[in-house]
Amino acid sequence: MKILSIALNTFRENLRDKLLYNLLVFALLMIGSSVLLSRLTLGEFHRLILDLGLGSINFFGVLIAIFVGIGLVSKEIEKKTIYTIVSKPVARYQFLLGKYLGLTFTLFVNTVVMALGLLLVLYAQDVPVEGMLFKALALIFVEFMVITAVALLFSTFTSATLSAIFTLAMYVIGHLTADLKTFGAKMDDLSRGILNGIYYLLPNLERFNLKGHVVHHLEISGSDLMLIVVYGATYTAFLLFTASLIFHRRDFR
Amino acid sequence: MTPSSDLVVQTKQLSKIFRVGFWGKRVTAVDCLSLEVRRGEVFGFLGPNGAGKTTTLKILMGLIYPTSGTARLFNMDMGDPRAKTRLGFLPESPYFYDYLTSREFLRFYGHLFGLWGAVLSKRVDELLELVGMTHAKDLQLRKFSKGMLQRVGIAQALINDPELVVLDEPMSGLDPIGRKEVRDLILRLKESGKTVLFSSHILHDAEVLCDRVAMILKGRLVACGRVTDLLDQGASHQVELVVDRLTSEGLDHLRPLTDKVVMQGDRMLVVLKSQQQVGGALEIIRSAKASLVSLNPQKGSLEDLFIREVKGLQRPPENRA
Numbered sequence: 001m002k003i004l005s006i007a008l009n010t011f012r013e014n015l016r017d018k019l020l021y022n023l024l025v026f027a028l029l030m031i032g033s034s035v036l037l038s039r040l041t042l043g044e045f046h047r048l049i050l051d052l053g054l055g056s057i058n059f060f061g062v063l064i065a066i067f068v069g070i071g072l073v074s075k076e077i078e079k080k081t082i083y084t085i086v087s088k089p090v091a092r093y094q095f096l097l098g099k100y101l102g103l104t105f106t107l108f109v110n111t112v113v114m115a116l117g118l119l120l121v122l123y124a125q126d127v128p129v130e131g132m133l134f135k136a137l138a139l140i141f142v143e144f145m146v147i148t149a150v151a152l153l154f155s156t157f158t159s160a161t162l163s164a165i166f167t168l169a170m171y172v173i174g175h176l177t178a179d180l181k182t183f184g185a186k187m188d189d190l191s192r193g194i195l196n197g198i199y200y201l202l203p204n205l206e207r208f209n210l211k212g213h214v215v216h217h218l219e220i221s222g223s224d225l226m227l228i229v230v231y232g233a234t235y236t237a238f239l240l241f242t243a244s245l246i247f248h249r250r251d252f253r
Numbered sequence: 254m255t256p257s258s259d260l261v262v263q264t265k266q267l268s269k270i271f272r273v274g275f276w277g278k279r280v281t282a283v284d285c286l287s288l289e290v291r292r293g294e295v296f297g298f299l300g301p302n303g304a305g306k307t308t309t310l311k312i313l314m315g316l317i318y319p320t321s322g323t324a325r326l327f328n329m330d331m332g333d334p335r336a337k338t339r340l341g342f343l344p345e346s347p348y349f350y351d352y353l354t355s356r357e358f359l360r361f362y363g364h365l366f367g368l369w370g371a372v373l374s375k376r377v378d379e380l381l382e383l384v385g386m387t388h389a390k391d392l393q394l395r396k397f398s399k400g401m402l403q404r405v406g407i408a409q410a411l412i413n414d415p416e417l418v419v420l421d422e423p424m425s426g427l428d429p430i431g432r433k434e435v436r437d438l439i440l441r442l443k444e445s446g447k448t449v450l451f452s453s454h455i456l457h458d459a460e461v462l463c464d465r466v467a468m469i470l471k472g473r474l475v476a477c478g479r480v481t482d483l484l485d486q487g488a489s490h491q492v493e494l495v496v497d498r499l500t501s502e503g504l505d506h507l508r509p510l511t512d513k514v515v516m517q518g519d520r521m522l523v524v525l526k527s528q529q530q531v532g533g534a535l536e537i538i539r540s541a542k543a544s545l546v547s548l549n550p551q552k553g554s555l556e557d558l559f560i561r562e563v564k565g566l567q568r569p570p571e572n573r574a
């Protein structure tokens with residue numbers, strides 16, 4: 001119940017944040033702008049709209065997760081708003097989870113809004129909508145949950161600005177880890193070991209990317225999809241657990 | 254000895270060392286501090302800026318961990334969640350969620366204590382009334398002045414009807430009317446049986462409010478006790494007289510008894526060396542047919558005491574009495 005109260009308060013904070021609306025408007029403009037592109041062959045045009053649309057949703061969702069999300073905890077500490085929360089009968093991990101849930105809810109609403117924007121564009125342009133699109137959107141949301149947990153972890157021990165930079169870096173690297181592994185395969189044992197270590201430690205965010213499947217009409221099995229979701233959930237749980245440990249020990253000074 | 258069930262706050266040999274800067278330089282903010290606050294009293298925690306008051310209170314509130322020593326609330330170990338349900342805290346120069354209105358703000362804190370619905374609405378309205386903020390109940394906190402923030406901050410600290418109210422510098426940044434209102438509020442809390450622990454760097458605030466005070470300097474306790482006892486200790490025992498139309502002959506008789514005489518036309522202010530001189534002085538005034546306007550024994554102030562204690566600490570040890 002306390003976690004939920006904090007989550008709702010966080011959600012309300014996000015809803016009153018102008019930055020959120022600015023990002024959302026930009027995302028919708030991006031999604032809509034694909035309509036303006038000069039018509040190529042019909043097949044290419046469909047592919048482009050889907051590619052650009054899903055790409056925009058992913059990109060702007062991550063920006064929202066990071067720039068609205070860094071305020072999650074580091075801003076609360078910097079502004080000392082946390083003093084009155086921690087002195088109430090609220091355990092520190094409850095505060096963290098509440099913040100996390102609140103932002104996740106914000107991201108969910110935003111993903112739905114952006115997805116509706118994309119569907120509108122697809123409908124207006126007579127692009128056929130397949131089930132794979134919704135699977136892709138669901139995994140994009142799972143990726144947001146992982147990124148938010150990364151932002152939360154960083155913000156438990158560093159400033160808002162540094163958390164933003166670190167999280168952005170994690171996002172970029174997270175999409176390159178598969179390349180790291182391929183890259184490592186061509187190297188000597190030590191380098192390969194290090195690169196493999198990074199590969200397994202950092203989240204492999206490319207796993208959540210089904211854009212190719214949508215654009216090229218490929219299928220994915222239900223069990224594969226399930227496995228990816230479980231991967232995302234486990235990784236998130238690990239991040240939240242680590243964040244709680246750090247948060248429990250730190251001084252609010 | 255106070256029975257431990259009546260000890261609302263207790264610290265033993267509490268110390269906090271901060272590490273600051275790149276090299277981790279050690280700053281001792283609180284140094285072996287042992288304190289006791291008893292049920293039902295107003296306790297003033299006094300000392301200049303940087304003395305370690307906020308740090309101590311933050312340890313008590315579970316915001317930072319002590320380097321060594323222990324702190325207990327309601328005779329429970331630090332970090333016991335049950336203690337926090339009986340506690341209210343107003344941080345120093347508070348910042349709050351400025352996107353909330355005062356009502357939303359108080360409701361949110363109520364939820365953290367499991368208060369919902371009509372019970373909570375009633376409590377919120379009462380508190381807004383109590384701190385005089387009913388007119389601003391639907392205004393976002395970002396539009397509040399410092400005094401208004403302080404008021405909703407106090408309301409927030411009282412949302413759970415706590416047994417112990419801890420206020421960090423509740424009067425700083427307020428105008429004289431605001432200060433008086435906070436003083437009245439603290440007295441009202443005491444009347445309703447609550448224990449109040451507040452910090453201040455203005456000793457006068459404490460003199461009129463507190464049952465007991467502790468004074469700290471550089472993290473260390475320099476004085477602690479009942480205000481009346483400390484005031485007696487700090488008193489100079491001088492007596493101030495105001496006399497009208499005293500002849501110069503009468504004044505000559507009076508002089509040996511005084512420390513200071515100030516003339517102002519027909520009226521003069523006479524400071525007697527001590528209370529022993531009062532009888533003699535009155536005799537002289539009567540026989541000189543002058544009229545006595547007022548007689549005031551000079552009370553000491555906590556400020557006098559504090560300054561003496563500080564001087565005592567700064568003197569090299571071999572000269573100390």
Ligand SMILES: Nc1ncnc2c1ncn2[C@@H]1O[C@H](COP(=O)(O)OP(=O)(O)O)[C@@H](O)[C@H]1O
Pocket residue numbers: 253271272273280281282300301302303304305306307308309
């Ligand atoms: N977060 C912190 N990091 C480093 N030093 C601190 C911190 N907070 C307080 N201090 C130091 O501890 C001492 C006590 O500070 P504080 O408890 O705020 O005093 P007060 O509340 O009595 O004015 C000061 O010397 C201050 O510089």
Ligand SMILES: [Mg+2]
Pocket residue numbers: 303306307308345422
């Ligand atoms: Mg202070």
